[in-house]
Amino acid sequence: MRAQFVMSEIGIGLRRNLTMTIAVIVSVALSLALAGAALLLRDQVSNMRGYWDSRVEVSVFFCNKTDASHPAVNTNCASGAATQAQMDSVHAQLDKSGLVDQIYTETPDQALTAFKKQSPDSPLIPSLTADSFENSLRVKLKDPQQYQMITGLVSGQPGVLKVQDQSEVLKPLFKLLNGAQVVALVVMGIMLAVTMLLIVNTVRVSAFSRKRETGIMRLVGASNYYVQMPFIAEAAFAAVVGAVLASAMLAVGKYFLIDQFLKQQIQLINFIGWGPVFQVMPLMLILGVGMSSIAAFLTLRKYLKV
Numbered sequence: 001m002r003a004q005f006v007m008s009e010i011g012i013g014l015r016r017n018l019t020m021t022i023a024v025i026v027s028v029a030l031s032l033a034l035a036g037a038a039l040l041l042r043d044q045v046s047n048m049r050g051y052w053d054s055r056v057e058v059s060v061f062f063c064n065k066t067d068a069s070h071p072a073v074n075t076n077c078a079s080g081a082a083t084q085a086q087m088d089s090v091h092a093q094l095d096k097s098g099l100v101d102q103i104y105t106e107t108p109d110q111a112l113t114a115f116k117k118q119s120p121d122s123p124l125i126p127s128l129t130a131d132s133f134e135n136s137l138r139v140k141l142k143d144p145q146q147y148q149m150i151t152g153l154v155s156g157q158p159g160v161l162k163v164q165d166q167s168e169v170l171k172p173l174f175k176l177l178n179g180a181q182v183v184a185l186v187v188m189g190i191m192l193a194v195t196m197l198l199i200v201n202t203v204r205v206s207a208f209s210r211k212r213e214t215g216i217m218r219l220v221g222a223s224n225y226y227v228q229m230p231f232i233a234e235a236a237f238a239a240v241v242g243a244v245l246a247s248a249m250l251a252v253g254k255y256f257l258i259d260q261f262l263k264q265q266i267q268l269i270n271f272i273g274w275g276p277v278f279q280v281m282p283l284m285l286i287l288g289v290g291m292s293s294i295a296a297f298l299t300l301r302k303y304l305k306v
Contacts, residue, residue, distance in 0.1 A: 020202040021238055027198050028242025028292070031191035032284040033249045038184040039283070040250070043276045045177045051270040056144045057104075060094075060137040060154055061161045062087055064108070067134065074161060082159030087135060090154050094139060097153060102140045108133040134161060192291065199238075199295040203231050228300045235296035239288035246288075247281040 063077035071078035094100050106114075111133035116125060139150060147165040155163050254277050263271055 024198045024202050024238040025242045027195040028239050028288050029245035031195045032246035032288050034188040036250045036280045036284050039280050041181045044272050047272050058139040058147050058150050059164045062135045062159050063161045064134045086159030101142045104138040106136045196295050199235050199292050200299045203296045203299045232293050232296045235292035236289050239292035243285040243288040246284050
C-alpha cells in the first residue's frame, strides 16, 4: 500500500511539473553527455600517447657534403661530411647506453626512396637526388620519455648534424587535445551547476504545490523518509531518463562521428573502441541519480518543514 501511494505521488508530481521535469531531463542529459565525452576524451588522449610512444623514434642525422658547404649554418659540419668511422662511433655509443631497443640505419638512397613513396605528388621530386639527404640512424628507445638523454649523448659529436625527436611533432596535437579536455570539463561543470539549480527549483515548486498534503501527512505521524521519498524519486527518475539519453547521445556520436567519419578520414590515429563507452555509461547513471537525489534531499530539508 505504501509503495502504491509513493508511486501515485510520483506520477502526480511529474504531471504537475511536466515542463520543468522535461527541462531537468534535458539538462541532465546534456551535462552527463559532456561528462562522458570528457572522460572518453581523456581515454582517447591516453590511448594515443600509448600508441605513439611505442612508435616514436629519435633520428640522428649526419653531415653530408651540402651541409658541410654551409659551415656558418651547420657549425658541427665545418670539418666536412661525416665519415664512416664517425657514424660507427655514434652507433656504438648508442648501443652501449642501455637506452636503445633497436637502431635502424638509413642511407641517402633509402631516404630518397622513402620520400618518393610518402610524397609521390611533391613538385620537388624531379630536382631531388640522393645527395639531398643525409645518412641517419633511426633509434627506437626502450622508454620514449628518455629521448633527451639520447639527445645529450650524441648532440655535438663529430659528424652529427642534428638529433630530431619525433614526439616533438606530436606535442601540438596533444596540447590541442588536452585543451579540448579542459574546455569540456569546464562546460560540464557549468551544465552540472545549471542542472542542480533546475532540480532544486523543480523540487521546491513540487513541494510548495503539495504543501497541504505533506502537512497533513506530517500531522498524522508520517516519517521524514515517507514524506520526502516521492520528491526524491521524481528527481531520480528525471536523472535516470537523462542518463539514458546521454548514453544514447554518446553511442550515436561514437558510431557516426568516430567510426563512420573520423576513422575514415584520419587513419593515423588509433581511436578508442566501444569498451570505454560502455564503461562510462554506468558512471553517468550513478552521477545523475546521486546528484539529483542529493539536490532534492537538501532542498526538502528546508521546504518540507511543518
